[in-house]
Amino acid sequence: MAVGVLALQGSFNEHISALGRLGVKGVEIRKPEQLENVSSLIIPGGESTTMAKLAEYHNMFPALREFVKMGKPVWGTCAGLIFLADKAVGQKTGGQELVGGLDCTVNRNYFGSQIQSFEAELSVPKLVSQEGGQETYRGVFIRAPAVLEVGPGVEVLAEYHVPSANVLYSSSAVQIQEENAVPEKKVIVAVKQGNILGTAFHPELTADTRWHSYFLKMANETGEASSSSLVPAIGV
Ligand code: GLN
Numbered sequence: 418m419a420v421g422v423l424a425l426q427g428s429f430n431e432h433i434s435a436l437g438r439l440g441v442k443g444v445e446i447r448k449p450e451q452l453e454n455v456s457s458l459i460i461p462g463g464e465s466t467t468m469a470k471l472a473e474y475h476n477m478f479p480a481l482r483e484f485v486k487m488g489k490p491v492w493g494t495c496a497g498l499i500f501l502a503d504k505a506v507g508q509k510t511g512g513q514e515l516v517g518g519l520d521c522t523v524n525r526n527y528f529g530s531q532i533q534s535f536e537a538e539l540s541v542p543k544l545v546s547q548e549g550g551q552e553t554y555r556g557v558f559i560r561a562p563a564v565l566e567v568g569p570g571v572e573v574l575a576e577y578h579v580p581s582a583n584v585l586y587s588s589s590a591v592q593i594q595e596e597n598a599v600p601e602k603k604v605i606v607a608v609k610q611g612n613i614l615g616t617a618f619h620p621e622l623t624a625d626t627r628w629h630s631y632f633l634k635m636a637n638e639t640g641e642a643s644s645s646s647l648v649p650a651i652g653v
Pocket residue numbers: 461462463464465466494495496497499525526559560561562
């Protein structure tokens with residue numbers, strides 16, 4: 418079955434083209450009943466408050482929650498990750514509705530505003546084993562969230578090493594820091610919990626399709642594992 422892409426707002430076209438490059442059809446989802454025609458779902462990056470308002474307007478929340486609860490594979494990128502988190506904190510969170518299901522707390526704008534957007538090399542061991550490719554992945558972070566806390570069932574797939582804020586000068590040879598510089602710290606930027614995948618960055622905005630392949634593989638495995646257990650739920 419085709420992969421659904423929530424198409425209310427944000428980078429849904431980019432996800433559909435990335436899937437297309439892998440020979441997979443992505444289907445735009447705008448109404449609750451359209452979820453019945455897809456076996457997995459991608460929630461794109463964008464602006465989570467706007468996306469939540471549109472989702473509410475189109476009465477999507479109950480169907481989205483049901484889709485996640487049924488164990489169907491769902492991947493959220495950036496705003497999509499925020500949507501899937503059980504709890505979101507940070508600037509302008511203001512009680513915005515979430516789909517939830519992913520046992521974690523995210524900070525919506527952890528890295529700041531648009532001008533603090535950046536690209537960074539991430540070490541993602543899970544991407545190597547899949548295709549024998551390189552382990553590093555160049556993540557595009559746009560007004561990106563970060564995962565602050567995860568529950569016991571959540572697997573951390575990637576962390577970002579936040580550079581010290583107090584670096585005065587840095588080159589490959591020398592790094593001069595202020596006295597009392599804050600040491601480098603790590604934050605979680607990619608997670609998986611059963612059927613749910615979340616990335617704080619935007620693989621749909623790059624030519625590298627390894628995260629899409631990873632999700633498709635995960636969707637195949639989850640689909641095989643959950644199809645038998647879903648039968649009784651569907652039958653009643
Ligand atoms: N931080 C944004 C939000 O709150 C998400 C940004 C993105 O998806 N690029 O919605």
